[in-house]
Amino acid sequence: MICSRKISYPILTGIWILLGQLDPAEGLPPHPNILFILTDDLGYGDLGCYGNPTIHTPNLDRMAENGVRLTQYYVTSPVCSPTRASFMTGLHPQRFGIHHADLPERIPRYPLPESAVTLSEIVKKEGYETAHFGKWHLGEPPQTPMPRFYGFDFFFGSMGGRPSSSWSKYARSDNPQFFTNEEPAQTYQGHVTDLTTDKVLEHLQVAAKSNKPFYYNVWYTAPHEPLTPKVDEISRYEDNPNFNEKQRVYYGTVSNMDKNVGRILAKLKELGLDKNTLVFFTSDNGPESHSYKYTAGSAKPLRGIKTQLWEGGIREPAIAYWPEILPKGRVCQTVGSSLDFFPTVCNLAKVEDWKNLERDEGIDFMPYLMGEADPIERTLFFEFHAPQRGGPGKPNEVGSEPSGTLVMRKGDWKIHLFPGLGRKHLFNLKEDIAEQNDLATQRPNLLAQLEKDALDWYADLPKEENLFHLRMPLPANEAEANRIPSLQGE
Ligand SMILES: [Ca+2]
Numbered sequence: 001m002i003c004s005r006k007i008s009y010p011i012l013t014g015i016w017i018l019l020g021q022l023d024p025a026e027g028l029p030p031h032p033n034i035l036f037i038l039t040d041d042l043g044y045g046d047l048g049c050y051g052n053p054t055i056h057t058p059n060l061d062r063m064a065e066n067g068v069r070l071t072q073y074y075v076t077s078p079v080c081s082p083t084r085a086s087f088m089t090g091l092h093p094q095r096f097g098i099h100h101a102d103l104p105e106r107i108p109r110y111p112l113p114e115s116a117v118t119l120s121e122i123v124k125k126e127g128y129e130t131a132h133f134g135k136w137h138l139g140e141p142p143q144t145p146m147p148r149f150y151g152f153d154f155f156f157g158s159m160g161g162r163p164s165s166s167w168s169k170y171a172r173s174d175n176p177q178f179f180t181n182e183e184p185a186q187t188y189q190g191h192v193t194d195l196t197t198d199k200v201l202e203h204l205q206v207a208a209k210s211n212k213p214f215y216y217n218v219w220y221t222a223p224h225e226p227l228t229p230k231v232d233e234i235s236r237y238e239d240n241p242n243f244n245e246k247q248r249v250y251y252g253t254v255s256n257m258d259k260n261v262g263r264i265l266a267k268l269k270e271l272g273l274d275k276n277t278l279v280f281f282t283s284d285n286g287p288e289s290h291s292y293k294y295t296a297g298s299a300k301p302l303r304g305i306k307t308q309l310w311e312g313g314i315r316e317p318a319i320a321y322w323p324e325i326l327p328k329g330r331v332c333q334t335v336g337s338s339l340d341f342f343p344t345v346c347n348l349a350k351v352e353d354w355k356n357l358e359r360d361e362g363i364d365f366m367p368y369l370m371g372e373a374d375p376i377e378r379t380l381f382f383e384f385h386a387p388q389r390g391g392p393g394k395p396n397e398v399g400s401e402p403s404g405t406l407v408m409r410k411g412d413w414k415i416h417l418f419p420g421l422g423r424k425h426l427f428n429l430k431e432d433i434a435e436q437n438d439l440a441t442q443r444p445n446l447l448a449q450l451e452k453d454a455l456d457w458y459a460d461l462p463k464e465e466n467l468f469h470l471r472m473p474l475p476a477n478e479a480e481a482n483r484i485p486s487l488q489g490e
Helices: 010-018 058-065 080-089 119-125 192-207 231-237 245-270 338-348 366-370 444-459
Strands: 033-039 068-074 129-135 154-158 177-180 214-219 277-283 315-321 330-332 379-383 406-410 413-418 423-428
Touching: 033 080, 033 245, 033 338, 058 245, 058 277, 058 315, 080 119, 080 338, 119 129, 119 214, 119 338, 129 192, 154 192, 192 214, 192 245, 231 245, 245 277, 277 338, 330 366, 338 366, 379 444, 406 444, 413 444, 423 444
Parallel strands: 033 214, 033 277, 068 330, 129 154, 129 214
Antiparallel strands: 068 315, 154 177, 277 315, 379 406, 406 413, 413 423
16 A cells, blocks of 8 residues: 555654654654645646746745655646645545536536535644635535635635636736635735735744644635736836737736745745745646636646646646755656645644545655655546537637546556547657647557546546536625625525
8 A cells, every 4th residue: 555655764753853753653743734825727837947938936946946846746627616626625526516617607506515524624623723815716605605614714815716706707816805704805905916925924923833733725816817917027028029918917927926935935934834834836727728818828848728638737837845854856757636635634634534534546645755655657537528628619829629528547648538429539648748649549458448447437426416506696796796695604
């Protein structure tokens, strides 16, 4: 079993003996702080440390230089809500009937049901102070409760898919509205990313004086549209005549997000919290279509974008940072998944009984971040049935033909299936990272074997369970859109 593999940390053990905090069971400090930064629609190719030649991301590049950068990290889904559900539960979102982003304007709805066992409630029981900052997008009243119901001591952020409001028509990145716990939303002056970070820093200041460890979600809305030009960050791109306004605003938004990550890392160091805090950074899905006003993300060298199961929709930049514990500058090529986050954090937090819960293919990823465990072949499953961007008649600067709706990666192989259409693709990602060379006709036996595995997994999924078919009433105005009935709904 991977999770029970004996790992030795000889140098680190010495450090923690000196500090008197050694946990002899696993050689890691007990109950470290966890700070999980999730960006929204950031592409695999949007950061300098992932090869972007243009966008200025010095803080994340430095984080990678002093931490572990993952090159094959996947989220379960190519859109927001299902991926977020997988981080919070360690389960495929389809187990909760979550197949797409939860949008109040559309049916069916895809919120996280109250019955879900969440990572936040588990670590809270273990003695952690828990908080969620930024975008939630896992449902909202009256269908489901506000975020604190799911195990958070504190909530400051927005409920829906876009910055500021759950309702698309009122979304904005400047002077946004935030909810605090279950109070009515209030308008704040400034940029959504800066304001979210301000609140995180306030809480870190308090956490540094507390005896309790903390678990914080910092789920930025950047660079999800609608984007707002932020003058001081886009100015660095203004002198280059090759960039249009769309690019300057998008690049500036990513640079500003990077700057805010830098503010958090600096505050952790200033307060001495960096020694005992695992910071994990990634994105919830691939880059948005360039059809919006300021969207200009890149998944290079991968194929596809958000809403697609091509690599560009589901393989994300991911950096783990814990200078006291993790090797510096390590590039981890082991295949990772958002499903791994739950077991990894549970083991770090010394949660005893999480293994009794229903599990999918997630594993404790710490041995792979450390570089101490042997490489393993992994099998990951993906399902996405909603309309996809790209394809004939749908102009798209980044996308291409729709991906499969049922996809599996096994070792270096990846298949795309289109159930009911008889169409199949087979790629070897080690030799063909851009999914250009379809080997389906050349390797029929392998294709058949992989197809059987994928269909077996799919047959085991609940198809209609927990679907919310109710449409929320359209709000009469912005104030109504940001009103929250109560913690439990009305
Ligand atoms: Ca997203």
